[in-house]
Amino acid sequence: HHRGGGALGGLEHVERLLRSCDRHTASGQRDYAILLLLARLGLRGGEVLALTLDDLDWERGEMLVRGKGQRHERLPLPKDVGTALVHYLREVRPACATRTVFVRLHAPQHGLRLSGVCCVVRRALQRAGLNPDFKGAHLLRHSLATNMLRRGASLGEIGHLLRHRQMTTTQIYAKVDIEALRG
Numbered sequence: 230h231h232r233g234g235g236a237l238g239g240l241e242h243v244e245r246l247l248r249s250c251d252r253h254t255a256s257g258q259r260d261y262a263i264l265l266l267l268a269r270l271g272l273r274g275g276e277v278l279a280l281t282l283d284d285l286d287w288e289r290g291e292m293l294v295r296g297k298g299q300r301h302e303r304l305p306l307p308k309d310v311g312t313a314l315v316h317y318l319r320e321v322r323p324a325c326a327t328r329t330v331f332v333r334l335h336a337p338q339h340g341l342r343l344s345g346v347c348c349v350v351r352r353a354l355q356r357a358g359l360n361p362d363f364k365g366a367h368l369l370r371h372s373l374a375t376n377m378l379r380r381g382a383s384l385g386e387i388g389h390l391l392r393h394r395q396m397t398t399t400q401i402y403a404k405v406d407i408e409a410l411r412g
Contacts, residue, residue, distance in 0.1 A: 237361055237372045239379070243268050246369075249356035255321045255334050260349045262313040263331060267350070267369035269307050271391050273297075274346040274366025280330040285314065296392055374399075 237243055247264055251257035266272045266280075276294050284293040290311065291303045306314075318330070325332055329340035346366045354364055361368060370391065377387050388399035 237359060237368065240376050242357075242359055243369065243372055243376070245357045246353045246359065249353050258313075258317050258321045259331065259334065260353060262310075262317040263346060263349050264353060264369065265310045265313050267346075267366060268373060269310050270294075270304055271370040271373040273370060274343050277346055277366070278329070278331065278341055278343060281328045282318075282330060283328060285330070287311075294392075300392075302392055 237246070247261065247268065250261040250264065252261055263277055266277050267274075272294060273296075276296060279295045280292070284295075285306070286292065286303075290306050292306050294302050294304055296302055314330070321334070322330075323332060323334065323338050325338040327338065327340055331341045331345075332338050333341060333345075343366070347364070350366055350368055351364045354360065354368075363371075374387050374391060377390070384396065384399045388396060391399065393399045
């Protein structure tokens with residue numbers, strides 16, 4: 230039984246969410262790439278939307294993330310994320326003038342909106358039969374922090390990955406999951 234709370238349960242729920250994407254369809258492949266960026270790198274919804282083709286550095290295996298407050302940071306591109314992106318870009322993404330990585334699959338082909346990313350998360354939750362209280366793009370960022378915490382990562386390490394400028398921001402994530410840690 231799934232307990233309430235903002236985050237998903239353990240890692241198995243995140244994997245279930247990823248597996249719920251039908252990767253034989255165009256939208257399934259796009260959704261899978263988006264969910265992986267949220268789940269593995271803890272990107273914010275807006276950061277996924279802001280990704281451009283020029284932000285992906287395949288040579289170095291890095292990506293540029295346009296974070297909050299005009300900050301740009303380089304993150305390593307994990308292999309599964311890179312593979313999903315390449316597949317999406319080669320097979321799925323429509324040829325169009327925009328340089329944004331994630332575009333609508335149907336005309337007009339402009340970049341996805343934030344509501345689109347939240348829809349991707351919501352649809353995946355429905356397919357996976359998961360029902361956390363919070364269903365937005367931030368859910369997977371939160372779950373990443375929670376799962377790191379459970380595996381014994383320090384708040385500093387979590388804050389570094391989530392690119393928090395202040396420790397206090399990271400502490401909010403920790404407080405939410407104190408019950409899980411007590412166990």
